[in-house]
Amino acid sequence: MSYISNSLSNGEQVKYEGKISPWSLLPLIILGFLTIAFFGLGLLFWIAAAIRYMTTELAITDKRVIAKFGFISRNTIELNMAKIESIQVNQGILGRIFDFGSLTIAGGGIPSAPIPGISNPLAFRRAFNDAQEAAAQKAA
Template identity: 30%
Template sequence: MGYADGSLSTGERITYRTRQHPAAVVLGARWTIIAVGIATLLFLIGGNLDPDGLSGSLRQSIGWLTALLFFGGLVVFAWTGLRYFSLEYVLTNRRVILVEGVLNRSATDSSLEKINDAVVSQSVLGRMFDYGDLTVATASDSGITPMRTVRSPIVFKKAMFDAKHEHEVDRERAGWPTSPPIREGATSPAWTASMGPAPESAPTPASVPIPAVPPVVKAHPDEVARRLAGLADLRDRGAISPEEYDAKKVQLLARL
């Protein structure tokens, strides 16, 4: 079981998961590959030098430099490979999770309802070998770190928006809003600090009558039972959490 599997909440399930393309290892270790190539060339040059005199000292220096470049390159290449296998992009029916870290593991996530857009960037080689960068734009300033050299980025983007659409449809069927409602009396989002202090809410005149709270409309028991069965199905499929199910259940039972 992976790191992301252990962080799933009740009713949450993984719908898609992927990693970086193997090209990420080559691109991340490109300077290491060049260093190993130079070390191999120096090794061939040093083997043709005379071991005596000045050539011998030069041969010894080339030998140490060759060993440093070769073994240092192997260490960097191995570390790049470990980072490749530790990085994972996971999509669930509720959020997008980025798992990373070789020694210290961490998971960054963003809920599907906060995702606004996703931008795919592919180079010529990326289109040929099906890899690219995927940047997820969320409603908050802090979102998912851009996914670099991800495998099949267009497929991941499509799966993400399909899951987002299904998540919103399930919440609408359960009677939950798809976005947080604006609190009454809250300052308008268009008002910024550069415009000066926010205006105070105008007091309600005493002469204006306060409307009476409408009575709760009673529902037929069969209708309540049907709604409860639908909510239970959404809870079992992970579309809503058990807490959301309990809150909605209390509202429906109050209408009997």
Template identity: 35%
Template sequence: MRRVESTLPPGERVVYEGHLSMWAMSPWLVLGIVLMVWGVLVGSLGDAVFSALLLFGGGLLMFGFAIALLLTTQLALTRKRLIATFGVFRPRRVMFELGEVRRVHVRQGPVGGIFDYGTLVIGRGGAPALRIAGIEKPFMFRERLARLRDALLAQMRMAA
């Protein structure tokens, strides 16, 4: 969570974190491992060294990319804002004030329902929606976001 905490103003802290689900990345991880094993088998069986290197290298890239996504995708809530950081090669950071968030949708397929992961679609005003796929426990994240947003709006009404 260091990438998120480094962007926070003094005195603000993370209240809730959302993480990328290992189950969401499992097809890429398994395919990477299968390609690496296949590459080793092809290389040890005969003269197809170039094919073996391509298979092993492709599997290694898939596996590494999935692990990098797991490590770099972060979603955090503070008492005032929602912060999302994602991206391996070009990291992106998106910050929303909680008062700006208008809608939060969860999209979850059958496998996501079984393993409790899904896609969060967070919209604010007229801006395009932020879509983050593969978030672990998306309904809990949506509920925490709604609770924090309602508390902030009530606090703003009391101050006015």
């Protein structure tokens, strides 16, 4: 089972699931090609890229934003929908071309929480805005 499905509270529903972009892992993949001749060192870079891709989970629920990174050591970000004030999208030139970027989530009393290498970050932000508006209407 995934971390996200295990951490949902009663009645909480996932509204959007994000993915990490394979293009954001390009530096690790290139390092793998460049160092494969050195006793197979490149395989370690490829394994690191695969683990990062497979173990990153991102979701927007009707109550919060959840991000989980890591395989052996786990880092999570879980922010309540009501506490989030803004989501900033950062995309470089390659990010614009290949549609990936980083999100920085900020809010009252919350230190900014970066989520790097997300695929289609504008769709993630749009889904967050939709979920936040729906939560506000439900509360009113």
